[in-house]
Amino acid sequence: MRLPEHIIPAHYDLMIHANLTTLTFGGTTQIEITASEPTSTIILHSHHLQVSKATLRKGGGERQAEEPLRVLENPPQEQIALLASEPLVVGLPYTIVIDYTGNLSESFHGFYKSTYRTKEGEVRVLASTQFEPTAARMAFPCFDEPAFKASFLIKIRREPRHLAISNMPLVKSVIVAEGLIEDHFDVTVKMSTYLVAFIVSDFKSVSKMTKSGVKVSVYAVPDKINQADYALDAAVTLLEFYEDYFNIPYPLPKQDLAAIPDFQSGAMENWGLTTYRESSLLFDAEKSSASSKLGITMTVSHELAHQWFGNLVTMEWWNDLWLNEGFAKFMEFVSVSVTHPELKVEEYFFGKCFDAMEVDALNSSHPVSTPVENPAQIQEMFDEVSYEKGACILNMLRDYLGADAFKSGIVKYLQKYSYKNTKNEDLWNSMASICPTDDTQHMDGFCSRGEHSSSTVHWRREGLDVKTMMNTWTLQKGFPLITITVRGRNVHVKQEYYVKGVADAPETGLLWHVPLTFITSKSDAVQRFLLKTRTDVLILPEEVEWIKFNVGMNGYYIVHYEDDGWDSLTGLLKGTHTAISSNDRASLINNAFQLVSIGKLSIEKALDLTLYLKHETEIMPVFQGLNELIPMYKLMEKREMNEVETQFKAFLIRLLRGLIDKQTWTDEGSVSERMLRSQLLLLACVRKYQPCVQKAEGYFRQWQEAGGNLSLPNDVTLAVFAVGAQTLEGWDFLYSKYQSSLSSTEKNQIEFALCISQNKEKLQWLLDQSFKGDVIKTQEFPDILRAIGRNPVGYPLAWQFLRENWNKLVQKFELGSNSIAYMVTGTTNQFSTRARLEEVKEFFSSLKENGSQLRCVQQTIETIEENIRWMDKNFDKIKAWLQNEQLNLL
């Protein structure tokens, strides 16, 4: 599948003519190459393009000789071979010239068609690109691997009513024929093919300059350009932050951010022209939610971080995708915590680690750095392990080295490898010769400790070996379970490989270098200890009542407290839960339930621990509690265990009633307070908590009577719509507002409400229509399918729909893509019966090479097996515990 390395492209000259009426395009690609070995065969990528002519030019300037090339196609490998009559001379410059045509793609990748409807109802067409990871070859023949960096001169032909944008600023426009204009863009810096981008549209834009003179613009469809201001300001602030933080100027004169009406993922970091789903970029000051503000800020921050991590310095091959994505994810938190402190993003960071652990705890997980070859395998790298785990282990390293030392290491890395490609070890080598923050570096490169360092800090004496330590996190899958046993002043620590559902960890020999941190009842100063061996012992200065490891959840591991360790911590939470941070509280909730899964902690003890949530007011512990408790009744819903299911749902509302009752029906407070309010009111209304339902019904009536033009407090809208959608009339009214709304937040809120209907015909209609893409965009289909897959009435429909339309879905969303994984797990991973397990296994194995080998299939099978085991083991206990809990309340 890989291209030979002896033909090296240096520069591309691209001319592309997009015809938005016939939905076709044609182009000429000229590539300047040199050969490092004498060969007469030039192999490069081309996919779904009709090559009409290929020639080879020798030499430069006036004295060029031209020779036709024979073209051989190899569609399964997405390659073409150009055959010259004699071998190329090593080191001489050649230019290959290829004329070709193609159709605008009907999917979301390559050079693809997108449409939108104006306020007046007119449908307009535009064409945009999405090349990462392997779709540049669908727009022009190229050496489509990240290590083949080259410069690009791009020319786009278009009609006068459209405009074209690309990576670089427009240099000039020439009229090439009646009604046909050719835009010439400036030459790019050296970059990978997957970062090339161009858009032909009738977008409008708004612009601002950064302090260093970079022109930042946001592009959107004309009716929504008034929603561009928030992202524009955020982009200017963030770009200025990164120039300062990385100490490397942004190398291009401009940065455009474009909102594309049809977009598969959230956004894409094309150099100088980042592209976004509309909901990830456009902010409507009236209607957008607090979570959408947070989401847009994080997404813009992510794409701009890529302009350095990914664009300037690129992974050599997709096996190290995490060097792009883990970093960009991590930088979201580093940058936004400084540029937008009011969003308090540091509070949310560890949630990413739990997301990663969810899949990383399965046997089907993979190391952060994993060999991949074909496009489907490459697509599969865009997962929680590359993004979230990557970010979490970087955060752990930063906590270990100190923020300043960490920063100086990554700056060194970016400077050294600018315009080049890297592997895992290049990063660690850049980190190797730096000292922890409170140490000083000597001329000889050794670090020495500051005077007040604590003696528990073992690693400083042993010196830093970042590479050996980090290899244990990137080259082996999964994460360790740390078991703590306290005997007087002695703390025994033990590490083992954690696999979900497996009581006794398999003897894998996996061992991590774990930077442990802890606090105790006697000291809230963070103590540190690097655990490199299977077991070790720490000695405390005095005996303690409780000890909490993984302070602030900065480490990528979970912790079990032997003997009465959990009882002490549960006692602490029930007494004064604020003695430890909200991150620590949330991590205790998470870890307790992880331990239930492997039988180290009883379900009763884990549930007892959640009872403290009666007094909790912070967003993350509450969300973590919901993340653990809601899936339990979801499993019951799919087993028809009505009585206990109802009792469990009632327990959940009882647990949070105090906090629910405290919520005002307004938009007051910080972003996290507002997000908490929105989710709590939704939960209360969906679980039919009457005070909530009645209020929501009242609001819905008023809103409907005002023709949907009444502006409701945003934080309550989701709950109000969810209640409104329960009647057929309300559902229809919501749908009519969906069609005319220009606000992404409002559309998403309505969409969610429509999907929780209990009416099967309506649910089936949503699946059909979003799949078709006329009145509901196909980009919404994965979310709709998943939401209906979570609906107790709708899940059989969703599962049926996925099976019946598998081939078309894979064509549209690509085999191995995150969207496909999201749909597979969204429709199946809450199954908890053997019959469903057999259905899932049978269906996916029947797909053969068209899906049976996908990692998401293994993940979902493993998860269903665990669900079955979990229910068999815990269901009766939950039933008994609930009765007890009720008695206790009487």
Ligand SMILES: [Zn+2]
């Ligand atoms: Zn990214």
